[in-house]
Amino acid sequence: MLNYIWLGLIIVGIIAALSTDFSDILSDKYRNNESIDIILSFDEGIEPSAGKMMSGTVTIDLAYLHAFYGIDIKDDRVVTYPVHMTFSSSEKAIARIPVQEDFPTLWKEMAVAQPTDDGKLAGSIKIISKRDETSYQAEFVSDPLRFIGLQRVTNDGIVGYASTAVTIAIGLIGIMALWLGVMKVAEEAGLVQAIATGLRPIMTRLFPDVPANHPAMGAMILNISANMLGLANAATPLGLKAMEELNKLNKKLGTATDAMVTFLVINTSSVQLIPATVIAIRVSAGSANPTEVIVPMILATATATIAGITAVKLLQRLPVYKKQLD
Amino acid sequence: MMTILQVISIAAIPALIVFILTYAALKGVKIYEVFVEGAKEGFQVAVRIIPYLVAMLVAIGIFRAGGAMEMLGMLVGPITNLIGMDPEVLPLAILRPLSGSGALGVMSELVTTHGPDSLIGRMASVMMGSTETTFYVMAVYFGSVSVYRTRHAIPGGLIADVVGLIAAVFVTNLFFG
Numbered sequence: 400m401l402n403y404i405w406l407g408l409i410i411v412g413i414i415a416a417l418s419t420d421f422s423d424i425l426s427d428k429y430r431n432n433e434s435i436d437i438i439l440s441f442d443e444g445i446e447p448s449a450g451k452m453m454s455g456t457v458t459i460d461l462a463y464l465h466a467f468y469g470i471d472i473k474d475d476r477v478v479t480y481p482v483h484m485t486f487s488s489s490e491k492a493i494a495r496i497p498v499q500e501d502f503p504t505l506w507k508e509m510a511v512a513q514p515t516d517d518g519k520l521a522g523s524i525k526i527i528s529k530r531d532e533t534s535y536q537a538e539f540v541s542d543p544l545r546f547i548g549l550q551r552v553t554n555d556g557i558v559g560y561a562s563t564a565v566t567i568a569i570g571l572i573g574i575m576a577l578w579l580g581v582m583k584v585a586e587e588a589g590l591v592q593a594i595a596t597g598l599r600p601i602m603t604r605l606f607p608d609v610p611a612n613h614p615a616m617g618a619m620i621l622n623i624s625a626n627m628l629g630l631a632n633a634a635t636p637l638g639l640k641a642m643e644e645l646n647k648l649n650k651k652l653g654t655a656t657d658a659m660v661t662f663l664v665i666n667t668s669s670v671q672l673i674p675a676t677v678i679a680i681r682v683s684a685g686s687a688n689p690t691e692v693i694v695p696m697i698l699a700t701a702t703a704t705i706a707g708i709t710a711v712k713l714l715q716r717l718p719v720y721k722k723q724l725d
Numbered sequence: 726m727m728t729i730l731q732v733i734s735i736a737a738i739p740a741l742i743v744f745i746l747t748y749a750a751l752k753g754v755k756i757y758e759v760f761v762e763g764a765k766e767g768f769q770v771a772v773r774i775i776p777y778l779v780a781m782l783v784a785i786g787i788f789r790a791g792g793a794m795e796m797l798g799m800l801v802g803p804i805t806n807l808i809g810m811d812p813e814v815l816p817l818a819i820l821r822p823l824s825g826s827g828a829l830g831v832m833s834e835l836v837t838t839h840g841p842d843s844l845i846g847r848m849a850s851v852m853m854g855s856t857e858t859t860f861y862v863m864a865v866y867f868g869s870v871s872v873y874r875t876r877h878a879i880p881g882g883l884i885a886d887v888v889g890l891i892a893a894v895f896v897t898n899l900f901f902g
Binding site: 401405408412413414415548551555556557559560561563565567568569576580582583585586588589590628632633638639646653654655663666667668669674677680681684687688689691694696698700703704706707710715720 | 759785787833850871872874875882
């Protein structure tokens, strides 16, 4: 199952990226290699010439620009943006237009997607004719853009998320060490077992394969309690401790036992009494009653947990899953 | 209500640590030694989950970066409309089991744009708390004990997610609709 879902996520993602790319190519969304009429202005007394690096401004009619890209936006402003150029002859230059607040949305998108991705729209400028002492009639051509979707998959999806995964794991080290240490102390003091005793009737029914006085029981209860209180920082290390204890009962390492799956599903459906993050966001958004969602939320998450437990209890009887334990 | 919740969530961790350590000390446990011994495992556990996390997050990353969410949205949109789910919150529903930080981003965006006390804002809030990031939790929890044959964990987790999300829509409409 996991194999197929894993492959599915990857393939669907790539197909989606490819289909966006092809529709961009077919509609020529970025008007690759087509020129846009602009007015190029310099400070007085500056003449473009080969090998010179210069700064100036480009003036563009937005109504014309949107029509050029075939975008249906009503905007009659004429805008002026700064531009940096390196002239290769007295007419032609490599141009970089730094992204501005009031940039057309498509240009912002293009600037990000370009391989240079330095907060500037890259392209070239060609001077057509002189208008007056300080300005020229000119053409701007943006650097061609192709396969943006696939690029995004490579940069954000593959490279980005691979390092995110490591960042997350490394970030866990400190808090993990702390809670595993505290857990060890609690275990030595007999606290973990004591907690388990109180909830024995429920726990033995949920986890019939785990001996009632096993340390896994206590760790699982602590994890579930931490989750309920919304203490995510404590819940994960406690949950991993519980997994480790459950794994000691595992006769076939590498394969999840019924107890492990049940415990996992309780965690993924997370009964939460204090959804601290959600409430914090609602407060900062200026809600008149930020906590009004708590009761509906508890109802929804309790439903999810009951459904999850029922589902795994039924699924574990299926021959397909039973067989994997042998 | 708010202040009680805040006090609990702020005080819970220090209180728990103090209680455990004091109790153990009174019981004669060499708390410092034992703590350090337990804490040693922290590093190994964190390092052990890296390959599982990389595998899972990269697949989810490709799925999201490629724009597959929007396509899936178009596909299931007609069904979710029927159960009273606003199309605006559909991306959140799709993202919720895949990425916690992603879902949080979408949720805060919805709450900010539509207002926290609008039906959409409330539905997004309830959905956010209705279930957890199934794939992430699975990668971390099973990864820490090197379990890769997950058996019925995925179907079970996804059933819980779907039921939780539908329940969130239903309950929100019941309370605030």
